[in-house]
Amino acid sequence: MEREKTIWIRISFIVSFVLLIIKFYSYYITNSTAILTDALESIVNVVAAGFATYSIYLSSKPRDENHPYGHGKIEFFSAGVEGTLIILAGLFIIYQSIYSFFFPSTLDNLFEGILLITISGTVNGVLGLILQRRGKSLNSITLEASGKHLMTDTLTSFLLILGVLVILVTGYQFLDSIIAVIFSFYILFSGYGLVRKSVAGLMDELDPTAIDSTVKTINQKRKPSWIDIHNMRVQQYGGDRHIDLHLTLPYYYDLKQVHDEVEELEHALEDAWPGIMEVFVHADPCIPDKCCHYCQIIDCHVRKIPIDTKIEWTSLNMSKNQKHYHDIIKQ
Known part of the structure; x- marks a missing residue:
């Protein structure tokens, strides 16, 4: 998996460098500020x-004493650097456009x-689409961010072509600066998103996609002996x-028995994730007077109260730091 990530990001680097040369040559022969916006964004692509490439190499390293949770967060930092570079390019384009006007x-x-x-x-469009798809399948925010950036670059390139065509047909060369400013705001918005x-x-913000997929897996493997799951935290x-x-x-x-149940739950989650x-897992004992209502063990020999409820496990109630008898859902 890590090898494939490295291959794709290296391909992205080589292609971006070649396209950088092409775009600056295009600016050189046209003197168009609008085309310069595309060329400047290509510098961001290369950097x-x-x-x-380095972030994927670092994120693939196993956890160590100094990084007990691994090195995966470098990919978030990589996406942040890319977004910051995009924003700086957008600001420079605004300056250049005003000057050229x-x-x-x-x-x-x-x-x-x-x-x-x-x-x-x-070329950028095809590569960007591939990087986004491979990034999702390989769970790499870096590949996804690079793919999104290239797709944004593709969109701006084709809109730019339309704008330059208008200049070519009408002869209104002052439109060059106006078009460049419009594209710069779109670039700023894209950079802010990254x-x-x-x-x-x-900042370990809640990731709904990661939580929902975890809840789905647990519900698929759910056993009557798993009376309650709560205080769940998911980080990716x-x-x-x-x-x-x-x-x-x-x-x-x-x-x-506790060890076996815990291990079975751990394996169920590990097998459902490609990375x-x-x-x-922290094991808690049930409280007969309170948990019997929703405990699904039919032949429980210590049951004190009949089953009258089945808790539907969701991302909301599984994240609460309390057992579900505090918030029983009647079916």
């Missing part, structure tokens, strides 16, 4: 791909420039996922 240059060879941007945009996602990951760092939860078991189970899964 981001280089940083992403008041001190315009003659535009030349627009048709040739359009052709070169079309080729580079198409930075926001990066900060959320670094790159392709690594860490889960902490409390599992309520019959109070009369001996140590071996590295680390599960910590």
Whole structure:
């Protein structure tokens, strides 16, 4: 898995470097500020791909004494760096556009420039789509961020082509700066999205997708002896996922039975995740007077109260730091 991530990000770096040369050549022959916006974003592509290569290498290293949770969080940092670079490029484009509006240059060879941007945009689009799909299947936020960035680059490239075509047809060269400013705001918005996602990951913000998939797996493997699951925490760092939860078991189970139940739950979660899964389960004894209402063990020999409820486990009630008898759901 890590090898495949490295291969794709290296391909992204090489392609981005080649397209960078093509786009700057296009700007050189046209003097178009709008085309310069595309070229500047390609610099971001190259720098981001280089940083992403290192982050994927680092995130693949096993956990050690200094990093007991592994190195997966570097991928959030990588996405943040890429987003910051995009924002800086957008701000520079606004400056350059305003300057060019008041001190315009003659535009030349627009048709040739359009052709070169079309080729580079198409290549970026294909690569970006592949990176996004592989990033999702490999649980890599770095690949996904790179793919999203390239797809954004593709969209801006084709919209840019449309704008330059308008300039070519109408001859209104002042539109060059206006088009560049419009694209710069879109680039700023895209960069903000990546930075926001990066900060959320670094701050361990709740990840609904990770929690929902964990709840789904537990419900699929649910056993009557698993009386209650609560105080569940799910964290994901790159392709690594860490889960902490409390599992309520019959109070009369001996140590071996408790160990077997805990191990079965851990294996169920680990087998459902393609990356590295680390599960910590704290076993709690049931409280007969309070848990009997929803305990699903039919032949329980110490039951004091008949079953009248089945708790539906959801991401909301499993995350609460309390047993479910505090919030019984009547069916």
